[in-house]
Amino acid sequence: GEDVEQSLFLSVREGDSSVINCTYTDSSSTYLYWYKQEPGAGLQLLTYIFSNMDMKQDQRLTVLLNKKDKHLSLRIADTQTGDSAIYFCAESTNAGKSTFGDGTTLTVKP
Amino acid sequence: DADVTQTPRNRITKTGKRIMLECSQTKGHDRMYWYRQDPGLGLRLIYYSFDVKDINKGEISDGYSVSRQAQAKFSLSLESAIPNQTALYFCATSTGTSGSEQFFGPGTRLTVL
DSSP: OOOEEEOSEEEEETTSOEEEEEEEOOTTOOEEEEEEEOTTSOEEEEEEEETTOSEEEETTEEEEEETTTTEEEEEESSOOGGGOEEEEEEEEOTTSOEEEOOOEEEEEEO | OOSEEEEOSEEEEOTTOOEEEEEEESSOOSEEEEEEEETTTEEEEEEEEEETTEEEEOTTOTTOEEEEEETTEEEEEESSOOGGGOEEEEEEEEOSSTTOOOEEOOOEEEEEO
């Protein structure tokens, strides 16, 4: 079945860039997503990329997709303490379900 | 008002009890989902429904059942709760459009003693 993998933890200093990586196995994935979960809350969509794109930039966020290697990354520039959260990578196919990774806990130190 | 609401937000119960978690949405979405979140295990899909007459098992449906009472309501039941069902439970919705994002409720923290 589909599988999405991410490292569990990342710690950076305020002002540095954060890079969160994700790999997936389903070659028929059409959309890949990054969700953010703040403490005590549900997940919220941060950004997404369609599978025929290789890069998407949205203010401080840059998503890179290497479809050949099935590798997705999220770069957060000038990371702030408010960026501390759990970040989930997810993929979906035309079947309409999404598969989520285990989440990467980002800790931003002042 | 929140678009996806879950009740209760917290629940402590005992082994063997029947528990129902409820989810309501005002987004008008056809698709609804139930997930559980455990530390280090991410989100795992329990059940999903693509419309009122459609119910499908997810990857971990054993020990759970669901009911889609209306487009706006999707409830999750634990017929006889056990301690390893202690987790954070999320309801989510989406449109039927290919690749649409999911909108999550605030979660229900369930503890089974």
